[in-house]
Amino acid sequence: MWDDWSDTMMRSRTFWSNQFIKMAGQVAICISLQDRKIVCPWKFVRLSHISYTYGQLWHDILDGPLATTFKLDLPCKNFLFKEATATLALESTNKITGNAETDLIEVVIIFGMRFFSIIIQHSTPCATCLPTPERARPNAFNILMEASLRDATANRAIPEPVQEPKSNFDRLRNKVLAHFKEKGCSFPRNAGKGAFTFVSRLCNLIFYMDGQYSKLETVISKEKIFPPVFKEKFSGFNRPELTKHRKRTLSNISEHKLESYSIQMREVLQGQGYLDLLPWAEVKAQIIDLVVAVELYCMHLRNQRTRSKAVRESQRSQLEIATTVTVIKAKVGSVKYMLSAVDRELLNSEPYVPVAVREFLTTFDRRRVHDVIQDLMHDGLSTKCVHYVNHIGGNKASLHFIWKVDKKDTEGELIQKCNEVIRAIEEDVPKYERRITKKAFHECLWLHWRACSPPSYIQRTDWR
Numbered sequence: 001m002w003d004d005w006s007d008t009m010m011r012s013r014t015f016w017s018n019q020f021i022k023m024a025g026q027v028a029i030c031i032s033l034q035d036r037k038i039v040c041p042w043k044f045v046r047l048s049h050i051s052y053t054y055g056q057l058w059h060d061i062l063d064g065p066l067a068t069t070f071k072l073d074l075p076c077k078n079f080l081f082k083e084a085t086a087t088l089a090l091e092s093t094n095k096i097t098g099n100a101e102t103d104l105i106e107v108v109i110i111f112g113m114r115f116f117s118i119i120i121q122h123s124t125p126c127a128t129c130l131p132t133p134e135r136a137r138p139n140a141f142n143i144l145m146e147a148s149l150r151d152a153t154a155n156r157a158i159p160e161p162v163q164e165p166k167s168n169f170d171r172l173r174n175k176v177l178a179h180f181k182e183k184g185c186s187f188p189r190n191a192g193k194g195a196f197t198f199v200s201r202l203c204n205l206i207f208y209m210d211g212q213y214s215k216l217e218t219v220i221s222k223e224k225i226f227p228p229v230f231k232e233k234f235s236g237f238n239r240p241e242l243t244k245h246r247k248r249t250l251s252n253i254s255e256h257k258l259e260s261y262s263i264q265m266r267e268v269l270q271g272q273g274y275l276d277l278l279p280w281a282e283v284k285a286q287i288i289d290l291v292v293a294v295e296l297y298c299m300h301l302r303n304q305r306t307r308s309k310a311v312r313e314s315q316r317s318q319l320e321i322a323t324t325v326t327v328i329k330a331k332v333g334s335v336k337y338m339l340s341a342v343d344r345e346l347l348n349s350e351p352y353v354p355v356a357v358r359e360f361l362t363t364f365d366r367r368r369v370h371d372v373i374q375d376l377m378h379d380g381l382s383t384k385c386v387h388y389v390n391h392i393g394g395n396k397a398s399l400h401f402i403w404k405v406d407k408k409d410t411e412g413e414l415i416q417k418c419n420e421v422i423r424a425i426e427e428d429v430p431k432y433e434r435r436i437t438k439k440a441f442h443e444c445l446w447l448h449w450r451a452c453s454p455p456s457y458i459q460r461t462d463w464r
Helices: 002-023 054-063 104-111 140-155 168-182 193-209 213-217 228-233 255-270 280-313 318-322 337-348 366-379 411-427 429-452 456-463
Strands: 026-033 038-046 079-087 095-098 115-122 326-328 385-390 399-403
Touching (some): 054 079, 079 104, 168 193, 168 228, 193 255, 193 280, 213 228, 213 280, 228 280, 255 280, 280 366, 318 411, 326 366, 337 366, 337 399, 385 411, 399 411, 399 429
Antiparallel strands (some): 079 115, 326 385, 385 399
C-alpha cells in the first residue's frame, strides 16, 4: 500500500512539474541586500528544472548560466544567500519565506507564486566593499594634521645626487652638488623646498650658459668676467653637436630667457638665509658675479636691439644711399669724455677734411673701440658730420673717419665731394695706420722713457 501511495505522489509531482514547465515556466526574480538596497531589479527567467533550490539559483546567478542575465552591482563575490520571499503578485503582502534548501519549483506548483525576492548578505568584512570596523571615521582635523605631517616630512628632505643620471642635465646637477660638498657646504635640514629650487634654477642657468662664457666676455665690460669655477668645472654638458644637432652659437642665446634665469636666481638667493653663512657665502658671491655678468650681456643685447630698430626705422638721405657713409646728427648736450678729443679735432678741421677717430682715442682693445664707435654713431658730436668705415681686411682693425660738410652745397655736390674724400682715404690708408700705431706705441712706453730717458737709438730699437 505504501508503495502505491509513493508511486501516486511521484506521478503527481511529475505531472504538476510538467504542467509548470509548459504553463508557468517564467518567473520574476529580484535581488537585494540585507538593508533593502536593490542590487539587481526584476528580471524574468524561464526555468526548466524539476527541482531547483534557492541556493542553486543564487549559485547560477553568481557564477553560472544566469550570470549574464543578472549583472550584479557588487564590489566583490563574498555575498551569500540569506533568505528568499515569494509572492503571487508584485504588490502582494502575502509572502512565503524560504531558505537555501527550499525548492522553488514546489513553491510555484503548490502556491502558484511568480515573484521571488532574494536577499543576500556579506559573509565576512573585507577592505574592498566594507569599511574596517576598527577604523574611526575621518574628520577635518585629522585630515589637516595628516597633510601637515606629510609637508613637514617633505620639508626635511634635502637635494641628493641622481643615482642613475640619464641626461647631461642630471650629470650637471650631480656635478654641482659634488662641488658644494667639496666646499664643505651642506644644506640644513629645515631648508625645505627652497633648497631644491635653488639647485634647479642654478643648474638651468649654468646649462643654458654652457660653452658661451668666453664669447660673452668679448661683448660685456672687460672688468666683469665670469667666475672661473663655472668655466672650468661646469662646461661640456650642453653640447648638441655631439648628437648630430647644430652647434650652439652666441646668436642662439635669447635675451628674454637669460633675463628670466637671472631674475629667478636673484629671487631664490634672497629667500635662502643659510647662504649668508660660511662656507656658503663664497658660493653665493660667485653666483652673484655670474648673474651680474649675465645681466650686463642682457643690457648689451637690449641696447643693440634698440639701435638696430632706430636704424631700420630712420629714413636714409640721398647722400647715404649714393655713398657708403652715414650722416651723424649733432648732439644737443655735452659730448662724452672719451670722445672729447675727437670732437675738438673735428671742430678745428675744415669741411671735407677726414679725421681718423682711432688716432684721437685712448688706446683701447678692439672691443672697446667698437663700443666707443657705437656711442659716437648713436649720440653724435657737437657738430653734424659724416662717418665712413674703411675695412682693410684680414686681422687688421677697421679705420673710422669723420668729416664735416658744407651746408651750402647741394645734394649732388655733397655726393661728389664725399666720394673724393673716400678715394683719398683709400690711397692714404698706410699713412693712417702708421700714425695710429705710433700713437699706441708712445702711450705704452712714454712713462718708461720719461723715467729712464733712453738714447734715441734705444727708442728706435723699441719701435722696430
